Amino acid sequence: MLNIEAVDKVYPNGTRALDRVRLEVQQGEIVAVVGGSGCGKSTLLRLAAGLDQATRGCIMLDGETISAPHECVGLIFQEPRLLPWLTVAGNVGFGLSHLPRVKREKIIGDVLSRVGLADYAERWPRELSGGQAQRVAIARALAPRPKVLLLDEPFSALDAFTRASLHEHVLDLWRALKPTLVLVTHDVEEAAYLADRVVVMRPRPGRISSVFDLDLKRPRDRYGADLEAAKRRILNALDQSLRERSAGDELVPAAAI
Numbered sequence: 001m002l003n004i005e006a007v008d009k010v011y012p013n014g015t016r017a018l019d020r021v022r023l024e025v026q027q028g029e030i031v032a033v034v035g036g037s038g039c040g041k042s043t044l045l046r047l048a049a050g051l052d053q054a055t056r057g058c059i060m061l062d063g064e065t066i067s068a069p070h071e072c073v074g075l076i077f078q079e080p081r082l083l084p085w086l087t088v089a090g091n092v093g094f095g096l097s098h099l100p101r102v103k104r105e106k107i108i109g110d111v112l113s114r115v116g117l118a119d120y121a122e123r124w125p126r127e128l129s130g131g132q133a134q135r136v137a138i139a140r141a142l143a144p145r146p147k148v149l150l151l152d153e154p155f156s157a158l159d160a161f162t163r164a165s166l167h168e169h170v171l172d173l174w175r176a177l178k179p180t181l182v183l184v185t186h187d188v189e190e191a192a193y194l195a196d197r198v199v200v201m202r203p204r205p206g207r208i209s210s211v212f213d214l215d216l217k218r219p220r221d222r223y224g225a226d227l228e229a230a231k232r233r234i235l236n237a238l239d240q241s242l243r244e245r246s247a248g249d250e251l252v253p254a255a256a257i
Contacts, residue, residue: 001026002048002148002180007057009043009206017043019205021057027147030174030181032195034188034234036242040206041184045150048182049075061148071095074141074179076154080133082125082140088112089121092140111139114176115169131162135169142173151183155190164222167194171218188238192230193220200234202241209241 002025009018018040025031033041046052048059050068059066066073082091089108096104112118115135125133134154141149151170155163171194174181185191191198195214202209214230221227 001062002182003060004044004048005057005060007044007047007059008055009040009047009052010055016205018047018054019207021206021208023199023208023211025148025180025182027180028178030183030194030196031199032183032185032191032197033199033201034185034191034238035201035206035209036203036238038206039201039203041201042152043206044201045075045152045182045184048148049073049150051075071144072147074144074146074149076134076137076141076149076151078153078156080125080130080137082128082133082136084125086125087121088117088123088125088128088136091125091136092143094140095144107143108139111143111173112136114173115139131158131166134158134166138166138170138173142177142179145177146179148180148182151181151185153184153186156186163190170194188231188234189222189227191234192216192227193222198234198237200237200241202244209244210237212237 004021004023007018007021010016021044033044035041047054048066050066050070050073053067061070061072083094086094092111093104093108096107108121109118112121115138117132117135120132128136155166158166167190183194192214197211197213199208200210201207212233216226216230
């Protein structure tokens, strides 16, 4: 379980990025974090990844405090950030150097196959399209079998067709490996299509406005009435979060959305 316990983040210039953020994420759950610009979504992911430190509070994974990058926590950025001097296989296996060669090659082949790039192992990053490069980044993050995978708007720079294809690849990997997924996104449809639960944040300072379940069966119909209803629910929650004024507002129960 990933526990975010009363986390504050204040930068040296006095900017309060996060205020009293509390959240529990169950093992194998897919949680989407949505909110307007400046609400601290990416800051929260950086803290959970151990790339930055909370000013107050803590983030724990199965009872262990996350205070530095952790082998059980993977992170995917908006840009693939592949190492140009390594092949696709070299990038995917970058965090697996401690494993015997045969086992390492098996894992690399398996994850590349699951993202549809089985024949691309010996290609260089410069030879890939944007969608292919992001698939390599997803494979690289999941190759070490992390318990938690954090995704910071990894599909936002891609066209709609490529984005939808990557959603399916991520869900296929999630079904196979069952990591916990925490996805930061501006895309309401993406949140409704992928998530089990939605966290809505409000800005200045970043706080959780509401949290609610999406009780939708999988596979989901991207154009179905259930997904449209889920999108409206998220939009209503976002609209409410922007109307909130008082710094003392409490978490809004799901029934109120």
